[in-house]
Amino acid sequence: GQNIDQPTEMTATEGAIVQINCTYQTSGFNGLFWYQQHAGEAPTFLSYNVLDGLEEKGRFSSFLSRSKGYSYLLLKELQMKDSASYLCAVRDGSFNTDKLIFGTGTRLQVFP
Amino acid sequence: NAGVTQTPKFRILKIGQSMTLQCTQDMNHNYMYWYRQDPGMGLKLIYYSVGAGITDKGEVPNGYNVSRSTTEDFPLRLELAAPSQTSVYFCASSTTGTSSRYPFGPGTRLTVT
Numbered sequence: 267g268q269n270i271d272q273p274t275e276m277t278a279t280e281g282a283i284v285q286i287n288c289t290y291q292t293s294g295f296n297g298l299f300w301y302q303q304h305a306g307e308a309p310t311f312l313s314y315n316v317l318d319g320l321e322e323k324g325r326f327s328s329f330l331s332r333s334k335g336y337s338y339l340l341l342k343e344l345q346m347k348d349s350a351s352y353l354c355a356v357r358d359g360s361f362n363t364d365k366l367i368f369g370t371g372t373r374l375q376v377f378p
Numbered sequence: 379n380a381g382v383t384q385t386p387k388f389r390i391l392k393i394g395q396s397m398t399l400q401c402t403q404d405m406n407h408n409y410m411y412w413y414r415q416d417p418g419m420g421l422k423l424i425y426y427s428v429g430a431g432i433t434d435k436g437e438v439p440n441g442y443n444v445s446r447s448t449t450e451d452f453p454l455r456l457e458l459a460a461p462s463q464t465s466v467y468f469c470a471s472s473t474t475g476t477s478s479r480y481p482f483g484p485g486t487r488l489t490v491t
Contacts, residue, residue: 278438299480307466308482309421353420363428364409364472365436370420
């Protein structure tokens, strides 16, 4: 089975840095995704890690450690528009399938 | 490319009614998925399909049915709607390989009263 954990809520100040952690236990691991979801909207892709290490993309970076079952999303120079939910999802490639299993999401509030 | 499209955007059903949520993708993706998202929660996988004619259950399949007669379309059928099925439903698609980003449709907001 799969188990994906991430904090329910976080708060931060505009201009600051915030790190959202995700731990997982899953069979057939084939990569980890981070999505951003604004209220009332569909999730949008942020990052995908399949190998260990840090992937940097502008203000957002994502890290993966497969041996520890751990990932984090790092958001720098926070802006008010970064207030959203951030969803960690594991790509399960077991039994010749290819599906995303999501955690419950972390709701981030950015204050001025 | 329109990507992943869903209809309707909103729907109110009475208990016991049935309906079909439509999902279409124009990217020739072989995999398609249906998720539901309850308020303040993450996404739960209902059903998925690895290609036309092949479907399988996800984490929360009870009360739903799917079919996949074409690569493009993956409708989700609700029979005998119940209040517990009040949720936002998202469709997504993907292709094999590390480049896939699993684009999502805009969602269908369903209320069962």
